[in-house]
Amino acid sequence: MLPILIFVLIVAGLYMGGQWLLAHPGQMDINWFGYDITVHIVVVAAALLGLVVIVSLLAILVWKVLTWPKRRRTRKQYRTLENGLKYLTTGVTALAMGDEEAAQAALKKASLALPNEPLPQLLTAQLLQRQGKHEDARAQFKALMSHPSTAPLATRRLIEQHVTAREWLEATKLAEEARKDAPKDRWLVLTLLDLYARDGNSAAMLALTEGWGWQSPLTKEERHRYAALGHYVAATNERQTRKREQSLRHAVGYAPDFTPAIIDFASTILAEGQTRRARKWLRAAWEQSPNLLLIQPILSTIAEESPRSQVRLLKPFLKGNLGVPHHLLAAHQAFEVGEFERAKEQVEAALAVEETKAACTLMAQIEKKLRGSDAENGWLARAVDAPASETWVCDHCGAQHTTWAAHCTSCNHFDSLRYARPEARITSVELATPPAA
16 A cells, blocks of 8 residues: 555656656756757756666666575565474474374474474474384473573473482482572472482471572472472481471471371370370370371370270360261270270271271270170171271272372372371362263
């Protein structure tokens, strides 16, 4: 639109100028080499206009000749870029459709067409990793680290490869180097906590969790959780009783619901004769999350008392809405002091709330004391079919563990064990899978 408007304005200007010259006729006398030349002013104007046009055309021609090599290179680069983008699009499409052979061929052509662009290399590295060619993929990722735009992703992929290959030292060094450039990268902080926990480096774990405040990419709850893990790791590696107790005290202070730490802390101070203190900490943990793991530690704090005193000391643990753990706590106490009828009443109360293997198994032991082996066998058979009791279950893969660990022994995931009913865990696959007809 604009070029047409300019052209119209130029033509209109020439037309109006010509009309003005025709309306004001005149002559121009020129004396050149003894010749007298008289020229009409319109002819002079036309000659000047023609001269301007000729000079402009010559200038354009000279410019075209002088810039031809550069324009030729530009056109060639444009065609190369166009072909590279075409191959890149073909490769991405093939990769999305699962045609790895076609994707590899297209990405190879794209890399040749775009040798200085990191995107073909990045997609090629991803393809090689999918194909299991980890060494080739690692070489591609290392090359991509020289590009600022792809360096963060390439670094992450290399760290993941080292972790998969259980090359913990290499992964730790690479993650520490990357964190110098991105200190608030959440993924790097979590990865380093994972790696430090594997190495038992509690000091490094605490350096990432304690004293950060607003500078940390983790939430307050996450910092406290991982600080508790750091202190618990320190306690497990500590041989001096006093330092071990201090580490466990910090662990339960940061995460009062961290059952392994509270149990170890209570056992440690109980061994030192601090019975009331141990019972106080166990009661706080019980009130927050009553579970079967706390029953034996609680009973250990009242083992030296008389049966009547034991009942009195357990009253604070049996307040509010009583669930299965509360009834089983009372049942275990009654069983240990030989009050089998009272133990049976408590187990029956627990079974009325929910039937579990733990309740059925305890009832079998009680019935054996009261009525013999035949009664015991009936409850043992019932325990086989009863829903499983709580255990340590991996949130990531669903594997079950008898004891807590920082890493799942099945999928190697960090801090994924939760004390829960195995059948209560529903995976995303189960949610996405429609029920059978």
